[in-house]
Amino acid sequence: MTTINLTNFVCPLPLRRYPQIVMGHGSGGQMMNELIEHLFAPVFAGAGQPVPLSDAAVLELPDILANGSRLAFSADSFVVSPAIFPGGDIGSLAVHGTVNDLAMMGAQPLYLSASFILEEGLSLETLGQIVQSMAAAAQIAGVRIVTGDTKVVERGHGDGLYINTNGVGILPPGINPTPGRVTPGDVLLVNGPLGDHGIAIMSLRAGLQFETQIVSDSAPLNGLAAEMLKACPDLHAMRDLTRGGLAAAANELARDANVGLEIEETAVPVQLAVAGACEMLGLDPLHVANEGKLLAIVPAGSAEVVLAAMHNHPLGQQAALIGRVTETHPGVVVGRTAIGGQRVIDLPAGELLPRIC
Amino acid sequence: MCLGIPGQITKIWTDAASDLPMARVDFGGVGKEVCLSLEPDAQVGDYVLVHVGFAISRIDEEEAQQTLALLAQMGELAEELGETT
Amino acid sequence: MKYLDEYRDAPVVRNVLAEIKRTVTRPWTLMEVCGGQTHSIIRHGLDQLLPEQIELVHGPGCPVCVTPLELIDKALVLAARPDVIFTSYGDMLRVPGTFVYAKTGTQANDLFSVKSQGGDVRIVYSPLDALKIARENPYKTVVFFAVGFETTAPANGMAVQQAAREGLDNFCVLVSHVTVPPAITAIMEAPETRVNGFLAAGHVCTIMGVGEYRPLAEKYRIPIVVTGFEPLDLAYGILNVVKQLEAGAYEVENAYARTAPNQGNLAAQKVINEVFEACDRAWRGIGVIPQSGYRLREKYVKFDAERRFPDVGAMQSIESDICRSGEVLQGLLKPDQCPAFGKQCTPLTPLGATMVSSEGACAAYYKYGRIQD
Numbered sequence: 001m002t003t004i005n006l007t008n009f010v011c012p013l014p015l016r017r018y019p020q021i022v023m024g025h026g027s028g029g030q031m032m033n034e035l036i037e038h039l040f041a042p043v044f045a046g047a048g049q050p051v052p053l054s055d056a057a058v059l060e061l062p063d064i065l066a067n068g069s070r071l072a073f074s075a076d077s078f079v080v081s082p083a084i085f086p087g088g089d090i091g092s093l094a095v096h097g098t099v100n101d102l103a104m105m106g107a108q109p110l111y112l113s114a115s116f117i118l119e120e121g122l123s124l125e126t127l128g129q130i131v132q133s134m135a136a137a138a139q140i141a142g143v144r145i146v147t148g149d150t151k152v153v154e155r156g157h158g159d160g161l162y163i164n165t166n167g168v169g170i171l172p173p174g175i176n177p178t179p180g181r182v183t184p185g186d187v188l189l190v191n192g193p194l195g196d197h198g199i200a201i202m203s204l205r206a207g208l209q210f211e212t213q214i215v216s217d218s219a220p221l222n223g224l225a226a227e228m229l230k231a232c233p234d235l236h237a238m239r240d241l242t243r244g245g246l247a248a249a250a251n252e253l254a255r256d257a258n259v260g261l262e263i264e265e266t267a268v269p270v271q272l273a274v275a276g277a278c279e280m281l282g283l284d285p286l287h288v289a290n291e292g293k294l295l296a297i298v299p300a301g302s303a304e305v306v307l308a309a310m311h312n313h314p315l316g317q318q319a320a321l322i323g324r325v326t327e328t329h330p331g332v333v334v335g336r337t338a339i340g341g342q343r344v345i346d347l348p349a350g351e352l353l354p355r356i357c
Numbered sequence: 358m359c360l361g362i363p364g365q366i367t368k369i370w371t372d373a374a375s376d377l378p379m380a381r382v383d384f385g386g387v388g389k390e391v392c393l394s395l396e397p398d399a400q401v402g403d404y405v406l407v408h409v410g411f412a413i414s415r416i417d418e419e420e421a422q423q424t425l426a427l428l429a430q431m432g433e434l435a436e437e438l439g440e441t442t
Numbered sequence: 443m444k445y446l447d448e449y450r451d452a453p454v455v456r457n458v459l460a461e462i463k464r465t466v467t468r469p470w471t472l473m474e475v476c477g478g479q480t481h482s483i484i485r486h487g488l489d490q491l492l493p494e495q496i497e498l499v500h501g502p503g504c505p506v507c508v509t510p511l512e513l514i515d516k517a518l519v520l521a522a523r524p525d526v527i528f529t530s531y532g533d534m535l536r537v538p539g540t541f542v543y544a545k546t547g548t549q550a551n552d553l554f555s556v557k558s559q560g561g562d563v564r565i566v567y568s569p570l571d572a573l574k575i576a577r578e579n580p581y582k583t584v585v586f587f588a589v590g591f592e593t594t595a596p597a598n599g600m601a602v603q604q605a606a607r608e609g610l611d612n613f614c615v616l617v618s619h620v621t622v623p624p625a626i627t628a629i630m631e632a633p634e635t636r637v638n639g640f641l642a643a644g645h646v647c648t649i650m651g652v653g654e655y656r657p658l659a660e661k662y663r664i665p666i667v668v669t670g671f672e673p674l675d676l677a678y679g680i681l682n683v684v685k686q687l688e689a690g691a692y693e694v695e696n697a698y699a700r701t702a703p704n705q706g707n708l709a710a711q712k713v714i715n716e717v718f719e720a721c722d723r724a725w726r727g728i729g730v731i732p733q734s735g736y737r738l739r740e741k742y743v744k745f746d747a748e749r750r751f752p753d754v755g756a757m758q759s760i761e762s763d764i765c766r767s768g769e770v771l772q773g774l775l776k777p778d779q780c781p782a783f784g785k786q787c788t789p790l791t792p793l794g795a796t797m798v799s800s801e802g803a804c805a806a807y808y809k810y811g812r813i814q815d
Contacts, residue, residue: 208567277384280407339452343484361593395597
């Protein structure tokens with residue numbers, strides 16, 4: 001009979017030796033705790049962020065009820081492919097997206113939640129990079145990621161990872177940009193050249209690849225929006241120009257406010273390379289996505305001060321007045337073309353497809 | 358029916374997998390790989406019309422200048438005749 | 443961008459428009475054959491800047507619009523097959539067909555819905571991308587939806603030649619090629635035709651040259667002017683047609699010679715002739731136009747998807763009788779004169795391809811009509 005010697009026994013099951021996500025990381029057990037302790041926690045702490053360990057965060061909202069401020073609350077999910085792209089990644093995008101949604105309401109974003117849906121097989125290195133970028137983006141935007149969640153889905157059931165963020169911000173009294181306040185005579189401002197994000201992403205897409213220096217414009221717009229509101233507290237409405245581009249945001253505003261919008265196409269800033277890529281693929285730059293651009297509608301009298309405030313901010317140096325609000329053609333966005341014609345600027349029908357004709 | 362965009366050839370090579378003549382064509386700073394088999398004599402620096410990833414024509418610079426000059430002149434003529442344009 | 447910006451230069455476009463105004467003395471109906479030109483006209487608002495006497499009728503030169511329902515349905519059936527990777531230009535993904543999954547009875551109206559139900563449908567920018575997919579997936583059959591006019595035929599034909607050269611036996615094409623001159627004949631032969639002159643499609647002529655149009659101009663005594671796609675090109679093409687009409691002339695002129703030489707692209711014509719032969723082809727909404735299409739020559743028949751999947755080859759589909767896009771494409775009916783226009787048929791619920799394609803005449807009317815409301 002053999003005697004078993006257990007003195008030097010080492011369990012062959014490693015705990016944190018996986019270089020990629022496995023189902024166990026979502027089990028709620030030890031592996032998940034390790035993921036939080038060894039990946040999320042140090043990254044967030046390193047970026048001066050609180051470590052979102054608890055199931056729910058308790059938020060400090062000083063004086064909120066006393067001075068008539070209101071809470072703004074927003075949710076957004078991020079499914080971008082590829083997850084890492086020129087100019088950003090899904091992590092920074094997930095922070096900017098929700099920060100911008102709050103900022104467009106005139107709110108000052110304060111707290112975010114971050115939920116991850118990870119696909120089995122995602123490399124921990126990639127996840128680490130994305131979480132790092134997320135923490136850094138939160139730091140720059142001045143928001144704190146205070147709670148979160150992680151789930152793992154089987155390989156083939158997710159595109160690497162999805163991130164959901166929710167955000168809470170404070171809307172000071174008297175600030176109320178909303179489509180209902182848009183009036184004929186108002187003017188339309190954008191903070192810079194359009195289409196960069198969409199083209200940067202498309203340049204990497206299978207079957208379309210092209211070489212370009214264009215990088216995503218993904219950025220937090222809360223600082224810029226705050227400067228604009230300081231210059232003009234009466235600012236009538238703001239929209240960030242994400243999917244569907246300027247065309248989608250303008251159409252939504254025209255419909256919600258029941259006014260016509262007229263856009264001077266030659267005044268719309270578009271980088272030469274974005275214009276080139278759009279020509280090549282048969283796309284309209286006004287339909288292409290952005291992640292750091294906004295459309296503001298302001299009373300004509302305030303156009304100059306708001307533009308000046310935008311020009312003074314790093315994210316608004318190429319801001320431009322691109323059009324006006326009209327009484328005619330309510331609900332419709334009309335473009336004045338370079339040759340002096342008119343066209344309807346419609347919503348894109350669906351996914352942007354390169355065309356041959 | 359057919360989206361064709363003019364761009365400038367910046368590089369020419371033969372593709373290893375297909376043995377086809379290829380070029381990098383620049384469209385305002387965006388570079389795309391394009392097949393040259395329908396315009397085999399095209400050179401670096403030439404402007405070509407690109408359709409579905411193929412160069413299908415070399416743009417005739419002289420012809421282009423002549424037409425543009427003619428069209429620009431149209432306005433001058435009208436002005437001389439005292440018409441508003 | 444060079445060769446684009448100069449042709450969008452407002453003062454020069456205005457010069458030419460003014461010259462058109464000075465030239466025209468009575469109403470003329472012009473057809474721009476090509477959907478790309480329609481798109482550009484609407485995109486730049488050129489139609490509103492023309493003198494009232496000039497009416498532009500949007501022609502059938504859009505492969506999205508004229509691909510017959512039957513071929514769309516064949517594409518949907520092929521794309522739904524588990525052993526197939528279906529590759530297509532982006533344009534074709536939204537075109538409605540009538541395919542129903544036999545097992546489940548679920549409808550798949552377009553390639554997007556087939557994709558959503560598990561079909562491997564991939565958008566390609568170039569037919570060479572489809573070849574690449576075939577090389578990378580030797581155990582799947584890669585079907586490429588070869589649509590287009592003469593402009594696209596050489597590229598699609600090249601892909602077939604290249605597949606033959608490389609022995610890529612898992613590659614095949616679903617061919618839906620159409621050609622312009624027979625369509626012009628069909629339009630001019632229609633007893634109700636209103637067209638007085640044609641803007642011929644510049645990029646088709648880039649390949650084919652202008653020779654084919656001379657007998658047509660002669661026979662129907664209509665001016666045909668080869669025209670480009672930018673606002674200045676279009677204005678210049680229109681000016682040339684109007685000048686001829688006012689002078690009673692009916693010649694073939696080339697107003698796009700910088701890109702479309704009179705003899706065309708000989709290398710491209712050679713590819714077309716080697717790979718394809720003329721055949722009768724049905725145009726959606728219009729019907730069969732004799733000798734208006736290309737099919738693969740016998741030599742390349744093993745790359746014909748309809749032969750490789752004979753059950754698909756034998757399919758037949760019946761078109762909606764409500765949709766009158768055929769008459770619209772022939773310039774016989776204005777989109778808003780169709781009883782379904784804006785009612786059963788909108789860009790989100792299109793009955794015919796002229797409402798699907800962003801450059802389709804019906805979609806263009808639907809959009810523009812909204813300003814005037």
